[in-house]
Amino acid sequence: KRRYAYVLTRKGIAEKTALTMQFLARKMAEYEAIKAEIEEISGELDDKDVADLRAQLEQ
Known part of the structure; x- marks a missing residue:
């Protein structure tokens, strides 16, 4: 298959x-x-909730 090449002008x-x-x-x-x-939602969670969420995401 042939590859296509083109030259751009300065305007292009x-x-x-x-x-x-x-x-x-x-x-x-x-x-x-x-x-x-994400920061807003994380602020609504306590540290345990954040740790649990991170653990779930790592699985």
Whole structure:
């Protein structure tokens, strides 16, 4: 099977870079939101509950 190659123009490289930066910003925002949610939920649990949950996840 033949592999396809293409050359990007300067404009194309700039557009791909912008799209990549937008994607990374979106994923980082999602990560921060999920991290905050986990911290909030963890704050509602006592230490024993957290230890039990971690033990279940490790199985």
